[in-house]
Amino acid sequence: MSGRPSTSSTPVAHNALPPPSTTSASRSSRIAPHSHIKGLGLNPEGYANVDSAGFIGQTNAREACGVVVDLVKSRKFSGRALLLVGAPGTGKTALALAISQELGTKVPFCPMVGSEVYSTEVKKTEVLAEAFRRAIGLRIKETKEVYEGEVTELTPTEAENPLSGYGKTVSHVIVGLKTVKGTKQLRLDPSIYESILKEKITVGDVIYIEANTGAVKRVGRSDAYASSYDLESETYVPLPKADVHKRKELVQDVTLGDLDAANARPQGGQDIMSVMGSLMKSGRTEVTEKLRKEVNKVVKGYVDQGVAEVVPGVVFIDEVHMLDIECFTYLNALLESPMAPTVILATNRGNSLVRGTTDIVAPHGIPIDLLDRCLIVKTDSYTTADVAKVVQVRANVEGLKLGTGVLDKLAGEGDRSSLRYALQLLTPASILATIAGREQIELEDINEMGSLFIDAKTSASSITTSETYLS
Ligand SMILES: Nc1ncnc2c1ncn2[C@@H]1O[C@H](COP(=O)(O)OP(=O)(O)OP(=O)(O)O)[C@@H](O)[C@H]1O
Numbered sequence: 001m002s003g004r005p006s007t008s009s010t011p012v013a014h015n016a017l018p019p020p021s022t023t024s025a026s027r028s029s030r031i032a033p034h035s036h037i038k039g040l041g042l043n044p045e046g047y048a049n050v051d052s053a054g055f056i057g058q059t060n061a062r063e064a065c066g067v068v069v070d071l072v073k074s075r076k077f078s079g080r081a082l083l084l085v086g087a088p089g090t091g092k093t094a095l096a097l098a099i100s101q102e103l104g105t106k107v108p109f110c111p112m113v114g115s116e117v118y119s120t121e122v123k124k125t126e127v128l129a130e131a132f133r134r135a136i137g138l139r140i141k142e143t144k145e146v147y148e149g150e151v152t153e154l155t156p157t158e159a160e161n162p163l164s165g166y167g168k169t170v171s172h173v174i175v176g177l178k179t180v181k182g183t184k185q186l187r188l189d190p191s192i193y194e195s196i197l198k199e200k201i202t203v204g205d206v207i208y209i210e211a212n213t214g215a216v217k218r219v220g221r222s223d224a225y226a227s228s229y230d231l232e233s234e235t236y237v238p239l240p241k242a243d244v245h246k247r248k249e250l251v252q253d254v255t256l257g258d259l260d261a262a263n264a265r266p267q268g269g270q271d272i273m274s275v276m277g278s279l280m281k282s283g284r285t286e287v288t289e290k291l292r293k294e295v296n297k298v299v300k301g302y303v304d305q306g307v308a309e310v311v312p313g314v315v316f317i318d319e320v321h322m323l324d325i326e327c328f329t330y331l332n333a334l335l336e337s338p339m340a341p342t343v344i345l346a347t348n349r350g351n352s353l354v355r356g357t358t359d360i361v362a363p364h365g366i367p368i369d370l371l372d373r374c375l376i377v378k379t380d381s382y383t384t385a386d387v388a389k390v391v392q393v394r395a396n397v398e399g400l401k402l403g404t405g406v407l408d409k410l411a412g413e414g415d416r417s418s419l420r421y422a423l424q425l426l427t428p429a430s431i432l433a434t435i436a437g438r439e440q441i442e443l444e445d446i447n448e449m450g451s452l453f454i455d456a457k458t459s460a461s462s463i464t465t466s467e468t469y470l471s
């Protein structure tokens with residue numbers, strides 16, 4: 001290589017790009033395959049706009065998913081299943097993620113892949129059962145007696161330490177709280193003073209103190225203390241309007257899976273509130289069916305009392321053909337249990353053998369009895385124009401500029417091979433462009449990439465023609 005005369009047009013080595021810096025910034029700017037999908041992109045009447053929320057085309061499937069979102073929101077779809085079928089790269093996984101975005105963060109969404117059930121430590125059915133539990137939410141409403149207001153006074157009162165002659169201890173603390181309606185002076189236990197110090201509360205902060213537990217929470221700094229500087233990390237809150245002493249409704253969202261896990265530890269209590277406190281601790285023993293029943297009983301009690309509300313969520317099982325016959329029959333049973341979430345399944349298989357059997361061939365590799373319980377939505381393959389639009393959306397998300405003819409070329413590649421192949425060429429091509437000192441991806445980058453990386457169909461045909469790589 002060294003003997004080669006260097007000319008200005010020497011091709012640049014493919015690995016000439018400096019390695020990425022290892023700062024955390026490079027991590028945060030990573031782009032996931034579905035990061036351009038922001039929702040289903042439906043209008044208020046439920047019809048799909050051709051190009052909206054990052055989704056292009058596939059209007060029928062999107063509208064069908066929109067109906068499912070409405071049914072889940074109105075709680076009429078629990079215990080039923082939606083099956084997304086279609087060729088690879090037609091947007092099934094993207095549709096499921098869009099559904100989760102449409103449902104919002106308050107509805108639990110538990111995604112898994114069919115092959116996750118094959119673990120050496122946990123039973124297959126156990127993995128499924130756990131996913132189902134994690135997809136049932138519980139919204140717990142508590143009305144608590146609290147003191148809330150802006151701190152006007154914070155005076156610890158010291159007393160001689162009665163146990164030893166040395167030093168002093170805090171005997172109590174006087175806290176003044178102010179709201180629009182009035183002021184109140186509280187005389188509080190020294191333990192509360194410790195939490196006040198921990199939360200770094202000073203005069204001018206808005207806080208609330210729970211009457212029963214003595215827990216102190218800092219809401220923010222009072223508006224009146226807002227300075228005119230723009231660069232502030234502080235959150236300013238208005239002066240509370242109600243009385244200082246009032247009842248406040250607090251809402252917490254947990255899933256049955258969280259409650260099981262928290263209770264599986266030996267010290268877990270029966271009381272939901274004690275469970276809540278232990279949620280953050282890890283290290284758990286196995287969740288048994290008996291324990292789940294116990295948790296269900298407690299939950300039912302709370303629902304009956306009106307303290308809690310059940311929020312059925314969604315379990316998404318991608319590549320569902322990877323489940324075997326035992327999982328499928330268990331899934332049937334789970335779907336019929338009274339506390340079942342909505343189930344979304346996705347597969348790209350046509351007629352295939354049901355795993356775990358030797359002779360049952362079924363559509364999508366799913367036994368007929370489970371198929372019977374599913375609403376089936378088919379994703380269509382894309383036209384060249386659709387592929388071009390998706391490539392453009394991806395290029396925008398990844399911050400890549402495309403030169404003339406590049407979009408058409410990639411759309412053609414996508415049409416010939418698959419949408420995924422066209423999308424996959426984008427990033428490496430952008431690296432080539434950067435190496436060549438260009439900001440824009442040009443046709444030559446795509447051509448070079450096409451010769452470096454072959455698509456699935458070309459690869460498959462090359463195998464069948466040359467029979468084996470060994471000869
Ligand atoms: N209609 C669309 N609009 C925008 N992007 C799409 C669309 N369809 C697919 N994509 C994007 O194309 C890529 C492939 O789609 P996806 O992974 O959803 O395919 P899939 O149907 O799940 O395929 P497989 O059966 O192989 O799992 C993803 O990056 C996805 O975000």
Ligand SMILES: [Mg+2]
Nearest residue numbers: 092093094318
């Ligand atoms: Mg997929």
